[in-house]
Amino acid sequence: MIAKIDEVIERAVIANRMDTITKEMGYALERSSRSPIFAEACDFACGICNGDGDLVSQINGIPILAAAGTFSIKEVIRKYSGQVEEGDVFIINDPYQGGNHLPDIGIITPLVVDEEVIFYCVSRAHHGDIGGSVAGSYNAKATEIFQEGLRIPPIKLVSKGQVINEVMDLITRNVRNPDMLQNDLWAQIGANKIGVRRLKELIHTYSSSKVKETVGYLLDHAERLTRQAIKELPDGDYVGEEWVDDDGFQLNPIRIKVTVRIRGEQMTLDFKGTDPQVKGFVNSAFVTSTTAAWIGALWALGSDIPRNSGAFRGIKVVLPEGSLVNPKDPAPVTLSTLTPASEIISAIFQALSSIKGVQLPAGFGRYCGPSFYGIDPRTQEFYVGFAFCALGSGGGTLGRDGYPYMAPLSNYGGVRAPNIEANEIQYPHLTLCHEMESNTAGSGKWRGGAGIRYSILFQGEPTNIVMFGDGMKIPPFGAASGKSGSLNYVEIKTVQGETICLASKESTRSLAHGTILTVVSSGGGGWGDPWQRDPERVWRDVLDEIITVDKAEQDYGVLIGQEGVDWAATNDRRSGNQR
Known part of the structure; x- marks a missing residue:
């Protein structure tokens, strides 16, 4: 012993x-x-x-x-x-x-x-x-x-x-x-x-033999935990779908479909029914698609399972060749780690959320913003930068509101928002605004995280930007009767005062000195019926400017007075179910 x-x-x-x-x-x-x-x-x-x-x-x-x-x-x-x-x-x-x-x-x-x-x-x-x-x-x-x-x-x-x-x-x-x-x-x-x-x-x-033996045990242990978690789920076929806005060439949404088959201790993620590969760079090659599928499955199976190759043994991933999730060489794939990797995970969430006892969050915002490059007028050196300060937010889940700044789902907060002052030293632009945007969070008993408004003024002649991303047409989904989050929005304001809305996928655009770029990123989807949200939480969201007074009444059935929640009016509104 x-x-x-x-x-x-x-x-x-x-x-x-x-x-x-x-x-x-x-x-x-x-x-x-x-x-x-x-x-x-x-x-x-x-x-x-x-x-x-x-x-x-x-x-x-x-x-x-x-x-x-x-x-x-x-x-x-x-x-x-x-x-x-x-x-x-x-x-x-x-x-x-x-x-x-x-x-x-x-x-x-x-x-x-x-x-x-x-x-x-x-x-x-x-x-x-x-x-x-x-x-x-x-x-x-x-x-x-x-x-x-x-x-x-x-x-x-x-x-x-x-x-x-x-x-x-x-x-x-x-x-x-x-x-x-x-x-x-x-x-x-x-x-x-x-x-x-x-x-x-x-x-x-x-000793090498002892370490190797331990590694073998750790992989086998993760496999046992994974298979046990799968076994606790009811056998069946569970179907989920998610959509990509477009590929930048054709404007029709592109479908990702997954059938999650559970049979005993084995889970199969079959993406048959996913649309064929496309012309643009939203294709996802085998490695990225498989990794995204593992992320989605293990998220549902529990955080106590070590994320190693032993855990992957009980999860089979089927990716039809020539589809969006397994294109043929030499299809372009650069956007894949953002979109559609996040949507692969999202499709699995929607498939497995129908199983009683499986708790998964509502939809996350999708990345959408520019890369920017040019010659820094202060140093005369070439630079390339990215709009990481415009990340979207996560979806709500049972017992917790969605976290801001957590999107996209494939990164799950792993990409940090750069320090504003450091950004202004590294790149020739000035940050004008960086704050949460009201009324972007998907309403729910547990609401989504609020989206972010980020405005920068470009300096230098010229600044070149390239738009890449998604989520301007398809919002983060709501779950368990929660409402969907907001869409991404990007615009530039020229030195002449003209406002130009940008698409999610655009080739190089040259901007004059003094041009202002504004990104309003997606808020996450809500989880649960918004009318079941604690009115005091709704009041705090109004105070924090996450939502407006009108939004509180419209989506949550909560009426706000000068002193806070108008309990009589709120109870009357909610009891009458006047939606």
Whole structure:
């Protein structure tokens, strides 16, 4: 019995140590990187995989990036089987060969002990520019992946500790900000190096055989928890649908359909019925779609299940070839980690929310905003930036209002809103407004998070913007009789005073010095009947300017007087059900 308890404690120590290592990798990456998208927005994820490429531990960073690391490593193993040596570092970004989309570059570093690869450390991060025909690499008018940037298959960047300069030069020669990209690659390599060092220390303490045995146990344990959670759900077929606004070429909505089949301890996510791949860049390649499907399923199955490859074993994902969620090479895919990855998760939510006892949130806002680039008049240096301060908000769920600033669903708050003052130093624009917008939160017993109004004044001649995103036609869905959230809205006001509304997907537009851009992002969907919301909560929302007095009466049946809730009028209105 004593030995058994010791073994349990030892496994827990090793498991927690690996989680700590991934966190340390993330801290190192954040603090050593140079670009705002790394250091400010933290658009990255770090993980540890075993020698077979199975994900063992991951940092709580960007969900859509973290689990994808296992695919990249398995591509490295497939290509370099028997050729992986101590001191090697691999690089990859090709969505059709283990990557998400081209801006997300994966750096993979093996840990070799006695000529055996025990672990791989992986950092995957979004770089500000990876070439292609548009700075920032979000080309809303791309019709093939070659127009989106540089494709990097799994290749060695470092061999036995020596940088392969020809590979580094080839990559940096094809991007617009080579020094920044190279610095961020060094940051990723350094983060992995720390991971390898800490894993060596772990093996030195417990031996490679003990650590490998524990990893096997952790994967099997996650599988058991997943299958048990699936078994507790009633067998059946559950169908969910979600829609993408359009692809920027044709204006019709694009359907994502999923049938969730539960049979005993097995769950299958079958996307048959999803619309065919499209011309524009909203296609989602196999890795991104599979990762999004895992996120949606595990969210429903419970937070106590470790997010590793063992958990994925009980979840089968079927992605019809040639569809929006599994396009054929060379279809463009850059928007995929935002849309439709979030809508894949959303479709699964809507399918599984019909099961009694499964508690899932209402719809989340979708990302919609510009990248912007040009020459900074203060320094005469080229810059590329993104409107991360205009993120949308999350949907309400049983017992809790939706969080603001949590969208899109595929990132779930992983992308941080940059500091306004830092943003104004890094980019030649001035922030005029950054606040929650009234009457954007989806009404419900538990309302959605409010959307964000973000206005900036561009300085410099010219500033170029490219619009990318979704959610201008299809709002975040309401759940359990809750109301839907608001739509995204983007406009520019020219120096002549003209107001121009922008579409969610637009090619490069040049703006004159003094142009003002305003984004009003989506509020999340509401959960539950709004008329069941506590009137005191409605009053607090009025005080906080989340909703107006008229909205309180119209959607919630709550009448507000000078002193707060008019209880007599509210009770009369609600009892009469005068909706």
